Amino acid sequence: MAPKSWQHGLLRTALAVAVLAKGVMSTEILQTSGFSSCNTNSSVSVQRVNISYNNDNKTVTFDVAGTSSKVQNVTAVLNVTAYGQQIYSNSFDPCAPGTFVEQLCPVPAGTFAAKGTQAIPKQYADLVPSIAFQIPDIAAMATLQLRAKDSGEKVACIQSQVTNGKTASIPAVSYVAAGVAGAALVLTGVSAVGAVVAGGSAAAGSSAAGGLGTISPSFTEVFGWFQGMAMNGMLSVQYPQVYRSFAKNFGFSTGLVPWVGLQRSIDGFRNMTGGNLTTDSVDFLHNATLVFDDGSTNNTALKIKRAVAHFLVLSGRDFETSINGTSDGNSTSDPNSTTESIRVAVNGIQAYVNELSIPSANTFMTVLLIVAIVIAAIAVGILLVKVILEFWALFGSFPKSLTGFRKHYWGSIARAITSLILLLYGVWVLYCIFQFTHGDSWAAKTLAGVTLGVFTGILVFFSWKIWWTARKLKMAEGDASALYDDKDIWVKYSLFYESYKKDYWWIFVPTILYMFAKGFTLAAADGHGMVQTIAQLVIEGIMLILLLWSRPYERKSSNVINIVIQVVRVLSVVCILVFVEEFGIAQTTQTVTGVVLIAVQSTLTGVLAILIAWNAIVACCKENPHRKRRKEMGTS
Incomplete structure (x- = not known):
């Protein structure tokens, strides 16, 4: 299977089942939404992965940066699931003539980066159903594993959601x-x-x-x-x-009501009254990936270090790359930008409030303060009306019907x-x-x-x-x-x-x-x-x-x-x-x-x-x- 072929197969099969829902959009773009590691001991890691497909000009744009602890030959295994069903699976050798990928043959030691744009042949682009670009919150997940050729050991694993950028949360x-x-x-x-x-x-x-x-x-x-x-x-x-x-x-x-300043104040209050902010604060939440019961994720902030393979370069040859800081083009990738990210399994009330950028332990205090603000506004509003009525009574003819309120x-x-x-x-x-x-x-x-x-x-x-x-x-x-x-x-x-x-x-x-x-x-x-x-x-x-x-x-x-x-x-x-x-x-x-x-x-x-x-x-x-x-x- 050609490098371009399996990449478009990923997009095509992940989105074909999305006809189960309805939505409205104006721009036809598919893209990955964050990524996460599905392997605990990876020898290959990435710090950045972004890929998008623009249906208007039929191009794939990607940006990837990562590191590898050693030079190694690998076999790549790609799986795509949509709505809980496996709809695509493929295994290929990056060094084989028909599926040759220079950046994975072999996987280099040290840092590497690649970014670029690849045109998609019309015969593949036409296979993506148009309704796939109109559906909010499509449930598609792509997983790529890199396995060592000699031992079969999994050296890297990456998962990424596929989204069209449309959501029912508007x-x-x-x-x-x-x-x-x-x-x-x-x-x-x-x-x-x-x-x-x-x-x-x-x-x-x-x-x-x-x-x-x-x-x-x-x-x-x-x-x-x-x-x-x-x-x-x-x-x-x-x-x-x-x-x-x-x-x-x-x-x-x-x-x-999402309000970062209010959440920071509540975090400070909790910190002074026995609260533990280590895993439940607005700062922690903004650097975490929420993982829901159905396996979908929500990236509440920029996600950084993940143990992963850099499969995105398989989408084409026209791109810029660098290995150990040596670039073959004008790459602007920064492979040294790394910050640890945390995946947090959530459900129920915690999942609901966390999606609104509210730490679960802050929930009650958030509502208490919002209600206090509303009560204060009511009191001030009624006071203002009373003041107006008092001036009216002093300097004008006061309607009898408003005497009761006064x-x-x-x-x-x-x-x-x-x-x-x-x-x-x-x-x-x-x-x-x-x-x-x-x-x-x-x-x-x-x-x-x-x-x-x-x-x-x-x-x-x-x-x-x-x-x-x-x-x-x-x-x-x-x-x-x-x-x-x-x-x-x-x-x-x-x-x-x-x-x-x-x-x-x-x-x-x-x-x-x-x-x-x-x-x-x-x-x-x-x-x-x-x-x-x-x-x-x-x-x-x-x-x-x-x-x-x-x-x-x-x-x-x-x-x-x-x-x-x-x-x-x-x-x-x-x-x-x-x-x-x-x-x-x-x-x-x-x-x-x-x-x-x-x-x-x-x-x-x-x-x-x-x-x-x-x-x-x-x-x-x-x-x-x-x-x-x-x-x-x-x-x-």
């Missing part, structure tokens, strides 16, 4: 998702303002507290949906790379913070339990315990107060309708039950338990994919049954939307069963399932965005049904 997706959530938040505000104008000053406070869930999809529903997709990506199963990249887009909804500044802050706790409770449980089991800083563990206790205590307190109030109302009036009809009670507690019908005010309690159970089982069973998946399926299934049985929301549209969301959640976990390692499902099937899962979840996200746009028009026209009922009773 910043624009996160920005669009954040925009959808922001639109839902604005819609919530529009609904609240409409209620303020209609309801008067006393009702204004209740509107600010209880308007979140009246119109669906609300901010809490949309944000909860994004959190669910992010949490799906944290299960300890063999996700295909394309779905793992997709799920990473929604990490922001769980408080995971007088209930601290109550508004308390309601906003309680709303935030309710929104984040599930992921907060997740990160606190993860900190207890994976954290190393005693101070961070203490903060996790204190905040989890405080958050849980606040929700338990309100749950008990609402239950106790409802019980008193039933004893005095025969039912709990005053939870909705009495303005004072509504102002205090409606945040928890405004979206629900009168007979189902208590649904917020199983909803809180649902969030706790999801976060707890995901973190407590981290590393045990089957246990996690089955537990999540049971939890999601019970919640779906509850919604189907009760249909608790005041608006019919809210019932339909929330039931559809819950159905998709259940179906998503059913799909995730395919990725459980113990079931032994073929990687091709897993990839197809991952693409289907992306399609379903993306479709629902798009539907929610459309509904938000529609509701933005309706929000100003329809009055809160509970407030309307109070007005009809003459109590508004």
Whole structure:
């Protein structure tokens, strides 16, 4: 087999199976993505390997540098796998006339380097399917071994992923998702303002507290949906790379924001409070290669020293080389640039956060600081509004409808913070339990315990107060309708039950338990994919049954939307069963399932965005049904 032939065979066969997924791109380039050693005692090592194929001009460009401890004759063995299946294998002698490669016949002693560009014959370039350049996160791996001719001993082994540079992890997706959530938040505000104008000053406070869930999809529903997709990506199963990249887009909804400066500060805090930064810090992570359960890797920084063979020069003859510093061209390779790199096996929550450049032991502190920033922003924002209203009252005609907000500044802050706790409770449980089991800083563990206790205590307190109030109302009036009809009670507690019908005010309690159970089982069973998946399926299934049985929301549209969301959640976990390692499902099937899962979840996200746009028009026209009922009773 000619040198050019086997090189193009590598590209052709590695990419032909990639038709199992879909994607969009504009530049047709295939390239290696880092490399790693698959041999512990190599006599040949490389410091740099880069190769790319440009389909526009049909050329292969390569750059390689390495060292060899001695002169030796070798046999090269090339294997290519795609989606877990071996699709190409070839063995050749670099010194044979038909496969002669000067740089490997024999392998030289000392340092060597080569770089150049080689044109690819049209008959080989045409064999690469065009769809191969359009697929994000293709799962193809090339492995080359060099074996000593005399003993058969493996003297070098290199592995490298083949990628087209396209990925489902796109910043624009996160920005669009954040925009959808922001639109839902604005819609919530529009609904609240409409209620303020209609309801008067006393009702204004209740509107600010209880308007979140009246119109669906609300901010809490949309944000909860994004959190669910992010949490799906944290299960300890063999996700295909394309779905793992997709799920990473929604990490922001769980408080995971890549911020190197913040991570360095947390590293310093951990270092002073019993943390071990040796193998779990932002600096370590930036110099490591993440290895996932499916065998794929993610290079978080420049990768350097690897024990490897320099097979890339097999792609052609038109290149520059150097041996022991003697160049036969104008090579710019620097074979002396060596730094040890580390491969780290990751899965589950650690894999998810590490891909976002967050050390696993920093996870809780990252979310804690982000939430603290959000709370500070809320407090400052509400204070700013209050200052504006105070100046308005002093120098202008102050609207009566805004009197309630002006007088209930601290109550508004308390309601906003309680709303935030309710929104984040599930992921907060997740990160606190993860900190207890994976954290190393005693101070961070203490903060996790204190905040989890405080958050849980606040929700338990309100749950008990609402239950106790409802019980008193039933004893005095025969039912709990005053939870909705009495303005004072509504102002205090409606945040928890405004979206629900009168007979189902208590649904917020199983909803809180649902969030706790999801976060707890995901973190407590981290590393045990089957246990996690089955537990999540049971939890999601019970919640779906509850919604189907009760249909608790005041608006019919809210019932339909929330039931559809819950159905998709259940179906998503059913799909995730395919990725459980113990079931032994073929990687091709897993990839197809991952693409289907992306399609379903993306479709629902798009539907929610459309509904938000529609509701933005309706929000100003329809009055809160509970407030309307109070007005009809003459109590508004």
